[in-house]
Amino acid sequence: MKTKKLFILWAILSTMLISTSQVEAQENDISSQITLANEFYHEKNYQAAADIFEKLIDQGETNGFLYYNLGNTYMRLGDTGSAILNYLRAQLLLPRNENLDANLRYAINQTQDQLSPSRGGLIPSLLFWVHSINLIEHFEILVLLNIIFWCICIGSLYYRKSLWKSLKKISMAILLLAFFSTGIKYYFLSKHKIGVIMDKKVDVKSDHNTQNVTLFELHEGAIIAVNQEESEWVHISVSTDKSGWIPIKSIDY
Amino acid sequence: MQNKPKTKLQSWLTVPAILIFIFSPVMSFSSNIQLSASVDKNELTIEDSIELSIKISGVRNPPTPKLPPIKDFIVRSTGTQSSTQIFNSDMQVSTTYKYLLTPKIEGNFIIGPVRMNLSGSNYQSESITVTIKKPNPIKPNENRSVYTETSISKKTPYINEQVVYTFKLFRKIEARNLNLSMPYDESFFRKENLGKAKRYSRVINGIAYDVDEVSIALFPIKIGESTIPPSMMELDLIHRTQTNRRRDPFARFFNDPFFGDVTQNKHKVLSTKSIKMNTQPLPKKGKPSGFKNLVGQFSMTAKVGKESFDAGDTTTLTFTVSGIGNVMDVSLTDLNLGDQFKIYPDQPIFTKSIHGNQIGGEKIFKFALVPFTTGRQTISSISLNYFDPDKNDYNTISTNPINLTIKPGTGTENLNLVQSKVAPTQQNGSTISILARDILPIHTHVEDFESVVFDKNRRIMYMVGFLLPTLIYLLAAGYIRYNHKMNDDMSYSRRQVAHRKAMKKLDQLSVSNPEPKDFVRELSQIIREYIGDKLNLQGTAFTSKEVGEKLNKNTFADDKIFAIKKLLEKIESMQYMPVLVVKDHCLIDETAELLMYLEK
Known part of the structure; x- marks a missing residue:
């Protein structure tokens, strides 16, 4: 009986050890690939660097700096559309990174249409911090505020004083605001799709057919809002009064 | 009191029976269900419209009948009428669906049978033949009650030149429900509205007409021949016919049009002729370099917020371009001030305005300027080229140069901005010149590249973060309540x-x-x-x-x-x-x- 228990313990420990070492090995491999890609970038071998960054993203690596570096690499390769797309993806994860903001601005300035990403409507303008905090940070802040709120609740059970009651009300208001803010962020990320024009020039049609009237033209790197997808076409809008259909192959989002 | 349950039962039976009677679509009073279709006239001109009536009798609340495909007409529903008639205890119900059919082209047309499916039985009406004729040719001096006209300000405009397209409705009788459609080819023109419709009176051949005038500005965006399709005006003409008042003492007594007049509505569709245009390219001769497709008459001014200021301070340079034509297309990007100032451009503001019957406006460009050096600086004149279609020639307008005086800062701090490569005037500071702009470098801290995914573990962590404090609170609350009770009770x-x-x-x-x-x-x-x-x-x-x-x-x-x-x-x-x-x-x-x- 004792031997059996020891065997089970040994098996669990060895499995944990193996899995930990596998994770470490995987992390080391990713780090070495990033280092290699960065070296390729510094050696001006931009295509090789882009291939490694793209491969890592395809493997499921999600990191703001990874998208940022890929955006820089595409800028060096002269692919402004892909660069802007990756900068925008990076911005979702690194909303307060100044280098990223500067490079995105620079890339947008290089485009013909010079369209900046939409900041949403009235509610995101009122909740001004929503764009400066990414979704994971929103959730972390929410959890932290939740813990603080319940701690204050427990405190108010022990110390039945008006100060604790006021603290409870304030923390509850902040928690509700954080809930609302996180909901808005989540809604915008899931509903408000932003795309980038990849072709040199795209005719924006009045309906999803090449025979339809061309309403206006967009050029590579133009940032647009993607509203609806239908067969091989997507409905996009640039502003409240400028919208139309473009082929799906001309855009990435 | 004993009759109460009976009354209750009766009401329970009566109410559903009434409801079924009212709402059941298949409840017929006569086994003879009939579907018929008729029109108010079989011959009409393309300017008129016909009323198609579909009558379904012998059934209450019938389903909407299915119209045949009528592609040569514009079909509009004008309502439904229901009637119930009782003759010698025999109740007859009927429902009439009414549609207004407006012809699109001339010719003979057959309106196919209208169909209806009711409880598995199919009903259909007879086909109707309709002849649409050309409207009678209008003689020059003919006394018409209503007619339309369209015109354009220029038939051979230059590309981007403003063309005013005007629609006029002349009428001498009252009209209601006016609906104007002024289509244009969006691939050839860009449209701008020229304000609200105008209404005035005009006497033609001694007859006073009320004129409704609508104008739009079209900017041709492609060279070559193009056609503005016909405009269509749909309206209801109100014909008032006076009854014989002499014989009607009540009408004479009241002497009021409400009692004496009979009004008759006549739906009309008036279409104009299409207009051909030939858009010309701008002349190559004399085209200035840097010409940016501005066509019209423009003027430009420049001013600065303050002409004398301290180093490190900013001033606002404002350019205002105004005039008639495609003012909205004006762009000012090459200021050539990069050597003297750091420039922060603002978003241009365009304000549309109507000048007579033409569109124009004002576009304001603002730039915040931070000088690189102290001393006397000059903002050189800025030029703008445009083509004047009235003069058939290119024109260049320029602003006056503006002199600025930049005083050294009040403190000991030296200017540390990126400095001009032209004038290294600082006595002791190093001079840095901007040669080019570039992106900022890649991120190289490998430890920052940890994958951030909203995965299962993270979700569990957040769930624990949400639920655990709540659980602890409940436990604490229970414990405190227990303690209080132990002490008090x-x-x-x-x-x-x-x-x-x-x-x-x-x-x-x-x-x-x-x-x-x-x-x-x-x-x-x-x-x-x-x-x-x-x-x-x-x-x-x-x-x-x-x-x-x-x-x-x-x-x-x-x-x-x-x-x-x-x-x-x-x-x-x-x-x-x-x-x-x-x-x-x-x-x-x-x-x-x-x-x-x-x-x-």
């Missing part, structure tokens, strides 16, 4: 500690070595104290019979009461036995078991 606290206290005393009794009589008394005392605590009783002087009554009052189960009475009687009998009993562990165990049983 004596009976509750006695009840809560009764078992623990009794068990503790039993343990003490089992390890001590008392006299046999004391042992039995002690045991009896423990049980009585337990009951006293449980029932919140003062003192322990009660017999086994009293215990039974008190426990019964407190809704203890009978078997529990019997067990405790039995044990107490046993202990009492032992207490008064002549033979002394030694300490009995079995009795302690029995008591402990009984207490455990009572706690359940």
